Amino acid sequence: MSSLLRSLRTPRGFSAPAFLAYLAVIGLVALVPQFSRKPLILHMWIMVFLAIAQGSAWNIVGGYAGQYSVGHAAYFGIGAYTTMLLLELHQIAPWYGIGLSMLNAVLLSVVIGSITFRLRGPYFVLASISMAEIIRLAALHFKDLTRGAEGILLNGIPPLETPWFTVKFLGKVPFFYTSLGLAVIVISVTWFVQHSKLGYTFQAIREDQDAAHSLGINPTLHKNLALMLSAAFTAAAGSLFALYVRFIDPNIAFGIDVSVQMVLICIIGGIGTILGPVVGSVVLVLLSESLRNPKWLVQAGLLADSSPTVAFIEARLSNAHVLFYGVLVVVVVLFAPEGFLGLLRTAVARVKKRLAAKPTPPSQPAAAA
Amino acid sequence: MSAFLEIKNVSKRFGGLAANSDVSFDVGLGEIVGLIGPNGAGKTTLFNCITGFYAPTSGDVLFKGVRINGLQPDAVCRLGMVRTWQKVRPLAKMTVLDNVMVGALVRTHSLRVARQVAQEQLRVVRLDHKSHFLAGSLPIGERKKLEVGRVLATKPELLLLDEVMGGLNQAESEEIILLILELKKLGLTQVVIEHDMKAIMRLSDRLVVLNSGEKLAEGSPTQVATNKDVITAYLGEAVDA
Numbered sequence A: 001m002s003s004l005l006r007s008l009r010t011p012r013g014f015s016a017p018a019f020l021a022y023l024a025v026i027g028l029v030a031l032v033p034q035f036s037r038k039p040l041i042l043h044m045w046i047m048v049f050l051a052i053a054q055g056s057a058w059n060i061v062g063g064y065a066g067q068y069s070v071g072h073a074a075y076f077g078i079g080a081y082t083t084m085l086l087l088e089l090h091q092i093a094p095w096y097g098i099g100l101s102m103l104n105a106v107l108l109s110v111v112i113g114s115i116t117f118r119l120r121g122p123y124f125v126l127a128s129i130s131m132a133e134i135i136r137l138a139a140l141h142f143k144d145l146t147r148g149a150e151g152i153l154l155n156g157i158p159p160l161e162t163p164w165f166t167v168k169f170l171g172k173v174p175f176f177y178t179s180l181g182l183a184v185i186v187i188s189v190t191w192f193v194q195h196s197k198l199g200y201t202f203q204a205i206r207e208d209q210d211a212a213h214s215l216g217i218n219p220t221l222h223k224n225l226a227l228m229l230s231a232a233f234t235a236a237a238g239s240l241f242a243l244y245v246r247f248i249d250p251n252i253a254f255g256i257d258v259s260v261q262m263v264l265i266c267i268i269g270g271i272g273t274i275l276g277p278v279v280g281s282v283v284l285v286l287l288s289e290s291l292r293n294p295k296w297l298v299q300a301g302l303l304a305d306s307s308p309t310v311a312f313i314e315a316r317l318s319n320a321h322v323l324f325y326g327v328l329v330v331v332v333v334l335f336a337p338e339g340f341l342g343l344l345r346t347a348v349a350r351v352k353k354r355l356a357a358k359p360t361p362p363s364q365p366a367a368a369a
Numbered sequence B: 001m002s003a004f005l006e007i008k009n010v011s012k013r014f015g016g017l018a019a020n021s022d023v024s025f026d027v028g029l030g031e032i033v034g035l036i037g038p039n040g041a042g043k044t045t046l047f048n049c050i051t052g053f054y055a056p057t058s059g060d061v062l063f064k065g066v067r068i069n070g071l072q073p074d075a076v077c078r079l080g081m082v083r084t085w086q087k088v089r090p091l092a093k094m095t096v097l098d099n100v101m102v103g104a105l106v107r108t109h110s111l112r113v114a115r116q117v118a119q120e121q122l123r124v125v126r127l128d129h130k131s132h133f134l135a136g137s138l139p140i141g142e143r144k145k146l147e148v149g150r151v152l153a154t155k156p157e158l159l160l161l162d163e164v165m166g167g168l169n170q171a172e173s174e175e176i177i178l179l180i181l182e183l184k185k186l187g188l189t190q191v192v193i194e195h196d197m198k199a200i201m202r203l204s205d206r207l208v209v210l211n212s213g214e215k216l217a218e219g220s221p222t223q224v225a226t227n228k229d230v231i232t233a234y235l236g237e238a239v240d241a
């Protein structure tokens, strides 16, 4: 386990054991629906996968390039709306729609990037928030295009016909696999970013933009590149989310809590790392879904059907997830600034140190002198 | 035949403050030019104007015969001129090796090549034993060396060093002096800002003195050391201080 963590952490090298472990985990997770098709359990997995896709997408521009956008709802929403509108109004199947929604988000990111990247630090954060808010208000206002606050309800998704098989988008299982696929794609893209010149460039800009600039890096260009990549995958997640819940309105798709959640996933898990958003997504989704919908705990067999805990959560805590987010962030920022992943690393390092220290006799002089 | 670097009547104003006024001098290929002057004389500002961080209010900068004011710093770096920072700017959460690789990646897309170049440069500045330390964990002396190693990795033709000896002890300074002289032997042109008079006299082929943004004197180290205006400027500062 510790060697796995270390090899994943060794910043830039392909590690065969880590890669095999990655494939094995994907394989195991992909088997889940073969064992349990309880809808609430599958729902949890789907929410985790979508959160991983969103968090990892944000991580490219936020974690690697260090540009803390709190306006990613803009790309999530544009993805959701593009796919839904194409499907509902023009009967364009979502597998084309998702591609177009990603393209749309990239175009939007170029516009937003060229405005907001003139600013740095907190000013950039505020500008990114306001961009997403402008788009949310526009979506509420231009009813002819978006149907405004009424939202868009999806009637049905056409089956996907391939020469080999046909997928009907009924129930949770197809969404389990599509969202898992998206999560795997975004994690892999992050890996390639970290292990390429692009990753070095992004990190250099994050650490010190002026130093990067003096060393031959064009910060404006690369911040925009990071944002474009990030926006494309955020839009893909938005599209899948919309198809899955079958209803969107401007507050669901463009709301600030969408933006905030993406940032929180990374802060809680470990910002600027490949596994951080994965860990953060698990923590955050478990927490928020347990509060919003504690019945899944019953289906998972963790609580009895008549458990008073379920009744208590439903009665008292169903809207408390935002409060818990807040508390969690404060705790993480104070006690684990590198997220849960950072905690895990420190713990592993400590255990290893202790194991390594044991064989040497205690009479050894300290190396400090 | 024009000089390697030509600074022509460069002025830079910040509101009412003239940080550089009408500064002109040339740097020849392979030369070390020392840039000295009291605190606030405008030395760092001049570096910023030369490397594209500031647009000069007026005047021109020509590098290898090409007018470069108006170019961005990254373009200037790719042309072969790069500066270090007086207030060091390590990429703190990246390793020492990664820091130098960032410099090397200007000239290649291959991480493997960049890693090799970076390892070589780390040996040159004698920091290879710290390759895998986080840059943010280095003490000041090693941070200064990292600054130098990182710019060397960009394969520059002209190096602008802004007080790379500031805050270093005797032994560390000596190391840097020897390094600068070694680089000169390899044909690298350098402009060096330094407060340590002994060091700058030893290093420089020519000295340019700035005072209150203006060029006060220019010449060989001995010429400058005996220049009346220069002595007054420095004594004046000493009395003030």
Ligand SMILES: Nc1ncnc2c1ncn2[C@@H]1O[C@H](COP(=O)(O)OP(=O)(O)OP(=O)(O)O)[C@@H](O)[C@H]1O
Binding pocket: B014, B017, B019, B037, B038, B039, B040, B041, B042, B043, B044, B045, B046, B086
């Ligand atoms: N960005 C800026 N905005 C406003 N004033 C500036 C700016 N940069 C420098 N100055 C001013 O320009 C003058 C010259 O500063 P500069 O940093 O170039 O001096 P220096 O010769 O490098 O001094 P030192 O030896 O202390 O490094 C100073 O009065 C400084 O306050």
Ligand SMILES: [Mg+2]
Binding pocket: B043, B044, B045, B086
């Ligand atoms: Mg200075």
